[in-house]
Structures are given as C-alpha cells and as structure tokens.
Amino acid sequence: MSRKTRFLPLFRASCTVFKFLCGRRSFYFLAIVSVLFSLSGCAGGDIANRGSQGTAIICFGDSITAGLEVASQDTYPAQLSRLLGKEVINAGVSGDTTRQALRRIERDVLSRNPKLVLVEFGANDAFQKIDPQETFGNIRKVIDQIHGRGAMAALVTVKVGLINDSYQKEFKKIAREKRAIFIPDIMKGIFTNPAFKTDQLHPNKDGYTIIAQKIYKKIKPFLK
Secondary structure (H helix, E strand, C coil): CCHHHHHHHHHHHHHHHHHHHHCHHHHHHHHHHHHHHHCCCCCCCCCCCCCCCCCEEEEEECHHHHCCCCCHHHCHHHHHHHHHCCCEEEEECCCCCHHHHHHHHHHHCHHHCEEEEEEECCHHHHHCCCCHHHHHHHHHHHHHHHHHCCCEEEEECCCCCCCCHHHHHHHHHHHHHHCCEEECCCCCCCCCCHHHECCCCCECHHHHHHHHHHHHHHHHHHHC
C-alpha cells in the first residue's frame, strides 16, 4: 500500500472534523495542513522495519563514532549503551568514507543480526573531495542493505567543515525517502566550543555525553 493510499482516510477524516469545527471557508486549508504535517518526514512512526526482530544495536561510522583520543568507555556508543541499558556495538573506523562503509558493511554490521544501525558518514568524503552525489548514493546503498536485513536505520549527520547545509538538506531528503530515523547535526554546540573537543574536530568525553543524549532521545521510542 502506498503512503498516499494509507493517508487518504486521514485526509477524509480531517476534512470532516475541520468542516464541522471551522465552517466551509477554512476547513480545506486546515485539512491540507494536517495531512502535510503527517507526511512531513519519518521522525514519527513511519520507519522502515519498526519492530525489527534483530538483536544488535550498531553504531556504524567514522572517527566521530570510533572516538579519537578518548577512552573507549567515553565514546558515544559506550555512553549510549549505558543510557539504554543494552549492548551497543561500536563499528566506527577513523578516516572511513562511504566507500569504505560499503566495503565493510557485511562484516561489521549485517553479519551481526542488527536491530538498529546508526549510520554516520560523510565528513571524510568531503575532506577527500569525493563527489557529493557519490556520497549520497553510497548512503542510500548502505541504508538499503540495512533495511534488506530487516533492521531499522538511523541517519546521523554532522555539520562540520565542508559538510554544509547542502549536505544536511540532502541527508534529510534521503532519510525521508528511505524511511530512516533522522538525527541531524549531532555536533551542534560542540564543534564551536573547545571545551567539548580533543582537537579542532573530535569530541571529548563531555562532548560525547551530549551526543549520546541527543541520539538516545531520538532512538528510544523505536526500541520499545
């Protein structure tokens, strides 16, 4: 059933309610706004493979995920594990691009019976001047493979350096298109504050605490 077909009853119900409450002059506008809000993205319940029967929660990314110059127990996957009270696998590799992600996804993610995979790539693609269209295509392939194994995907983005608003806009589009959880700009409030970093880019323990809390709030509803 298409999304359009599934939301048709909602549109009709909205029309009836708004017409009763507001009269003929305004109910069309309000009904359309209601439906557009429902279709606005996948932050709510319309996530692919919600209720996945997998077991592993996996953080799949580059050095932001792996942790650089911090103890393993201070990385965001480790702190997220403590918040959830469940094991979280850190499958981050420093320096990885989306090309490397595709090469190792079977070994590091798909073979582990994933339930939810947090996908955090893109910064190294920009640093290495990989064509953004290739980056976006690779992200789509990564998410498709995760969904193909029956797991949920969460697209986690950073906004640093060359990863600008145009990247963020496209990542959001991909998350909506693929029905993935979208967790934008996890470095917000960290990248511009040296107190939360070990160097010019990477978070320290306190920075990772902020990131873990942001991600926890986004994914918790989907792990019940």
